[in-house]
Amino acid sequence: MSKQTFFSGVQPSGNLHIGNYFGAIKNWVDIQEEYNAICCVVNLHAITVPQNPEELNQKTIEVAKLYIAAGLDPAKVTIFRQSDIPQHTELMWLLNTITKTGELFKMTQFKDKSGIQNSEDNTKISIGAGLLNYPILMAADILLYDANLVPVGEDQTQHIEITRTLARRFNKKFSKEEDVFTIPNIYTSPAGKKIMALDNPLKKMSKSAEAVNSRIEILDEPEVIKKKIMKATTDSENKIYYSDKPEKAGLRNLLNIFSIITDATPEQIAENYQDKGYGDLKKDLAEAMVSYLQPIQDKFNSISDEEILNIFIQSKSTLLPQTQAKITQVKKVMGLE
Numbered sequence: 001m002s003k004q005t006f007f008s009g010v011q012p013s014g015n016l017h018i019g020n021y022f023g024a025i026k027n028w029v030d031i032q033e034e035y036n037a038i039c040c041v042v043n044l045h046a047i048t049v050p051q052n053p054e055e056l057n058q059k060t061i062e063v064a065k066l067y068i069a070a071g072l073d074p075a076k077v078t079i080f081r082q083s084d085i086p087q088h089t090e091l092m093w094l095l096n097t098i099t100k101t102g103e104l105f106k107m108t109q110f111k112d113k114s115g116i117q118n119s120e121d122n123t124k125i126s127i128g129a130g131l132l133n134y135p136i137l138m139a140a141d142i143l144l145y146d147a148n149l150v151p152v153g154e155d156q157t158q159h160i161e162i163t164r165t166l167a168r169r170f171n172k173k174f175s176k177e178e179d180v181f182t183i184p185n186i187y188t189s190p191a192g193k194k195i196m197a198l199d200n201p202l203k204k205m206s207k208s209a210e211a212v213n214s215r216i217e218i219l220d221e222p223e224v225i226k227k228k229i230m231k232a233t234t235d236s237e238n239k240i241y242y243s244d245k246p247e248k249a250g251l252r253n254l255l256n257i258f259s260i261i262t263d264a265t266p267e268q269i270a271e272n273y274q275d276k277g278y279g280d281l282k283k284d285l286a287e288a289m290v291s292y293l294q295p296i297q298d299k300f301n302s303i304s305d306e307e308i309l310n311i312f313i314q315s316k317s318t319l320l321p322q323t324q325a326k327i328t329q330v331k332k333v334m335g336l337e
């Protein structure tokens, strides 16, 4: 039996942090053998907000390096740049015509990024259309490859739902004997859900948060990692135990992160530190984090830009026959070819 396909991607904007790593990329690494794995650097999504072109180009290469540094094997996994495959935008237009504007205006990410809190005011905003249409491009990414599974952070749930809606709607409207699109499933990991901002443990760790102290970036220097962890928000009780209490959110976050990079549960770690202070816990966590990230950083530094550019060229020629065939199939049922 042939393998099922997973498709996923990360935007080359901002710096990837441990939330991105444990929430998404690490999961790709874990399932890369079982699936036909397609891992995209979604640079067309990144330009839905203004980008500096040189930086965007460099970040795109950097994200691909991080995929490999995190453990994706480029000999088995297809790592590519979204803008190299024109069928993503082509399919996006076709799907655009079956998408309702209301479906786009109600997306949480759109509301957050455009700063609209309620959708009654839709008509008055001056926000790039790309931001509104973002979910359609994401649906096109996934449906173009008939992906069965999409391993992403939990914040992407709504995007996967609209992808499924569009696939079903298209199938219903246009499919003849067999369905044109495969309905994808989301895969989220329990680990990734728990990583909160260091400076505000009620919010998720985020690439776009202004405070760099809020996140541990995968490429942070050891000294920087230490500083960020030592500064992390805790509480004034100075007593280590694992609890759901809101005032323990900062400590809980540190214990969760510690647990993810070791084999111990957060409760066990809390027990080991029950007679110690927050400073001790933070110091040890910082050291463990530095050692955890070291091999990833070393691998990252060993990969040249040329290697990545060659992978992009290779992937493009591997993927094009498949994506062209898919578009032909779609155009045929729509009466366009």
Ligand code: TRP
Pocket (backbone or CB within 6 Å): 007, 008, 009, 010, 011, 042, 045, 137, 138, 141, 142, 150, 151, 152, 156, 159
């Ligand atoms: N929207 C995703 C994010 O911000 C990135 C993305 C774009 C994506 N296209 C995708 C993820 C397709 C999975 C599959 O994380």
